[in-house]
Amino acid sequence: MAVLFPPRLSLAQTPTPLTPLDRLSEQVGGPRIWVKRDDMTGSAVSGNKIRKLEFSLARALQEGCDTIITCGGVQSNHCRTTALLCAQLGLHCHLILRGEEDSALDGNLLLDRLVDATISFYSNADYQARSTEIYRHWTDHYAAQGKKAFAIPVGASDGHGLWGYIAACKELKADFKQHNIRPGHIVTATGSGGTQGGLMVGAQLFDLDATVWGINVCDDEQYFLDKVQVDIDQWQQWYTENIGSHFLPEQLSINVIDGYVGPGYARATTEIFDTIKLAAKLEGIILDPVYTGKAFYGMLEQLKQGRFTDTEDIVFIHTGGIFGLFPQREQLQL
Numbered sequence: 001m002a003v004l005f006p007p008r009l010s011l012a013q014t015p016t017p018l019t020p021l022d023r024l025s026e027q028v029g030g031p032r033i034w035v036k037r038d039d040m041t042g043s044a045v046s047g048n049k050i051r052k053l054e055f056s057l058a059r060a061l062q063e064g065c066d067t068i069i070t071c072g073g074v075q076s077n078h079c080r081t082t083a084l085l086c087a088q089l090g091l092h093c094h095l096i097l098r099g100e101e102d103s104a105l106d107g108n109l110l111l112d113r114l115v116d117a118t119i120s121f122y123s124n125a126d127y128q129a130r131s132t133e134i135y136r137h138w139t140d141h142y143a144a145q146g147k148k149a150f151a152i153p154v155g156a157s158d159g160h161g162l163w164g165y166i167a168a169c170k171e172l173k174a175d176f177k178q179h180n181i182r183p184g185h186i187v188t189a190t191g192s193g194g195t196q197g198g199l200m201v202g203a204q205l206f207d208l209d210a211t212v213w214g215i216n217v218c219d220d221e222q223y224f225l226d227k228v229q230v231d232i233d234q235w236q237q238w239y240t241e242n243i244g245s246h247f248l249p250e251q252l253s254i255n256v257i258d259g260y261v262g263p264g265y266a267r268a269t270t271e272i273f274d275t276i277k278l279a280a281k282l283e284g285i286i287l288d289p290v291y292t293g294k295a296f297y298g299m300l301e302q303l304k305q306g307r308f309t310d311t312e313d314i315v316f317i318h319t320g321g322i323f324g325l326f327p328q329r330e331q332l333q334l
Ligand SMILES: *Cc1c(COP(=O)(O)O)cnc(C)c1O
Pocket: 047, 048, 049, 077, 078, 155, 157, 189, 190, 191, 192, 193, 194, 195, 196, 288, 291, 292, 319, 320, 321, 322
């Protein structure tokens, strides 16, 4: 395998464990459910974003940047991870957060504040209408101060960030060998598409012989079919020399399971909170109401409906998100 990885910072605690959930699998029936514990890529920096940021931030440093600008929701795991890593690397971090200025100081936002990231709040509508302009405004603002800003898009899902989960597939390859399993399916929550896209490309490059499924937590199937394709095209264009002739894009099909968004992004129904409680008490696994709770619930529902029964083992990527649970504590009704 002669894929040449681009420069990468060593930030995540990897390899993360791949562990079976035997009590839960028995209760659900069907294939054995394994969890790739990417909620253990760090403590405060835990989750999937750090894998992508190892490559995005390496690129920023390579380009001589001293400031990082990125965006997300008020309780964005991506923004929290970026802010913490910037503090760790001595970079200035500017977060463009979609939401209310007076949001409760809790969860991810509390950590963003603690590491002293600069934060600008924009309403959803304002951000949607002017995101390019907002990024340009702040980039120019830093340039005028003699600084050089590097812009990372939402979720670090772009041609650079894709490498994070391509590299994770190399890790999964070793995990499968170690446990002597050949899972037929890999399931992940999908929110900005980069984890799903990286897994898809990586699964092909490292011959995982598994189908990658994204369960969307916002937008709809068509949105992710388009978004994942755009990210992969960009990756291919930016890294032609790294990829060589190994990658055959025509062999890729993007698989999205729609139907588990519920009331909307970051808003969950009772079923999701019940799933969070079930995974917690049965397996000691902490899911969140924004991403992993919805995707895990969706996977279990699909299992019950017989979608994944053609395999003995199935892998759920635990993409993290624990800090998003705290601001929604009341809905757990504990
Ligand atoms: C961002 C995020 C996701 C979604 O990953 P994308 O690459 O943005 O699609 C899933 N789970 C958690 C906990 C996240 O923070």
